[in-house]
Amino acid sequence: MIAVDATHLKSKYKGVMFVANAFDGNRNIYPLAFGIGDLETDASWHWFFTKLHEAIGECPNLVIISDRNVSIENVLRNLIPLLNLIVIFARSSERNMLQGRCKEHVAESIYSILRFARTLRVVHLIGKIINLLVKWFTERRELALNCTTTLCPNFGEKKLRNRLEDVARMNVVKVNNAQFNVLDGDMDGLVDLTNNSCSCRKFQLEQLPCKHVVAVCCFLKVNVYSKASRYYTRKTWMDAYSDSIYPIQPHGMWDILEDIRSRVVLPPIARVMPGRRKKIRIPSQGEGTIRRKCSRLLLLFECEIKGPGM
């Protein structure tokens, strides 16, 4: 599942930054790609999706989540049959959650950087983002290396352990060799092991055993971890952060190819609106403001939880 969005830049030459985010197995935001274009047009979105596709390759049943931008719709409508895509146009608050802009993620969100950095020149903006990625990759690589559980601790492992605790109060009734009815006080589930499904649908959606599948695994003495997607395993988590990201070197050390050096890059044609540039984005419906007390300064200040576009 990939969430895509664009945020308008506020530097001298304006422009739009396109961002594609996913989640890693430990439920942290995993930035996949970002790019800068002049405007949110069909051509610029097409360029970004083409580059994204080159970077991630073929992914069967890939789900793309975005807002209902006309250009995204136009581009994805052409790409759906080619790339085997499923597209969800989500509302602002849902996208915020999916893209890690909810309260618990906002501090580490790439958007918290963009909120302040989008007034910077492009090179400095990219530098800020790269520095953030260097920090994230280093921290998470060490977390994954020191992890001793089978699945990532914050999501898969935590959920499975909680579900294992619930098994004692469930009753498993064998229907046939493949199907089992799990009697649970509040919600029964019919588990089918031939197609790895449960009538509660949690197993199919999360790709992680729901409480009914956990109960069936215990009943059959099958290792419950074998039913979890490899997406949640510690190994996949480690692989995701195995490559290092390096900070941008000073301009003099750049190795620029000759055909790029010889190109003349003109600034985009930006329409300059009268008046002072707006820095604070107007929140969408569903986004609110929360008040936080800062104990150190003994000041009460308003902290805005921001969402798309910034």
Ligand SMILES: [Zn+2]
């Ligand atoms: Zn279930």
